Amino acid sequence: MSGKSYLPIGTVIFATLFLLQGCGFHLRGAADLPASISPVQIQGLGEYDALRLELTQLLEGNSIDVVDKRAQASSQLRVSSSSSRRVLSVDGGGKVAEYELHESAKFTLVSAEGHKLVSEQSIDLIQTYLNTEDEILGKQQEESLLRKDMQRDLASRLLRRLQSQL
Template sequence: MLALRNNSLSLRMLLILISCLIVLEGCGFRLRGSMGGDLALPPLYIQSSGSNLFVSELRQALDNTQTKVVSERSAAALIIGVGAEKLNRRVLTVDASGRVQEYELHYTVSFALNDASARPVLSSQTLSARRSFEFSGEDVLAKEAEEAQLYRDMRRSAVQSAMRRLQALSISSVDEMGTDESVIDETAIDAAGADSNAVDVVP
């Protein structure tokens, strides 16, 4: 009887653990190494102007890889330059009274990768995502929360797309920076972006 009770408790704990992992995954958390874990670029510095949530999430993603993100530009072999995030909203549909029924949200951020001598390694990439959502003036707070969540989802998709493109870099070519040869494996980049329908990448 005691053994049966212990087995029941163990099964219950396992189910609780699995539920917690599912919740964490849904909130955007990633286990170490689950996204770009084998990315191994030279020491990298992230440069941006002002506060940028994309930068924060990108840094977290890079921390889960073999790439070291340094705090001093002088210690970096590669520099990622990140532009400002742009969040826009436009009306999609209105009712007969002119009240908004549906909005389209647009998220855009750009980044580029250079070596320490400012030579381009990865040309400027514009990551752009769109989402639409129904709006109701009767539940404004809930709709504001939904809008904020959609922007978070688009930002997360943009970070994942950026990570795939960094991962597609030809590491051997990056190690030979300074030559006239391309340091980008274009075929790998095209393949890396092919599975993403959430974020459009515009060179």
């Protein structure tokens, strides 16, 4: 050997985890929500709405029960969302070259007694993608995946907003 010393991999991993812990790093979706809002009812989104499913998963992952009936809930998370797509640019032949995707949500958290725990807020996300004419099926899948990622990001941001307000 040439006299170089190497750190064992375990030491490097431990040091990295220690640094991440010290800087306030948390796993995505991890939020410190008060137990007093549990159980929560999500209002305004359909049963199989992608945002509702993401919110339910994140809330339950943070030890907040999600219920369907208002009578069982300690609080209601009132959410409305919208999705849209618009043409961002066209090529020389008049074909769409780029799209812009919009996802937005408005929300408020209300106690069972009707008191606002978190005032109404909105979250808006925008994502662009190129539209090449020769990859039509791939671009449809790309848009679907982008929307799913945007829904996941909306839910995560909504939870972080709840955490900061409560």
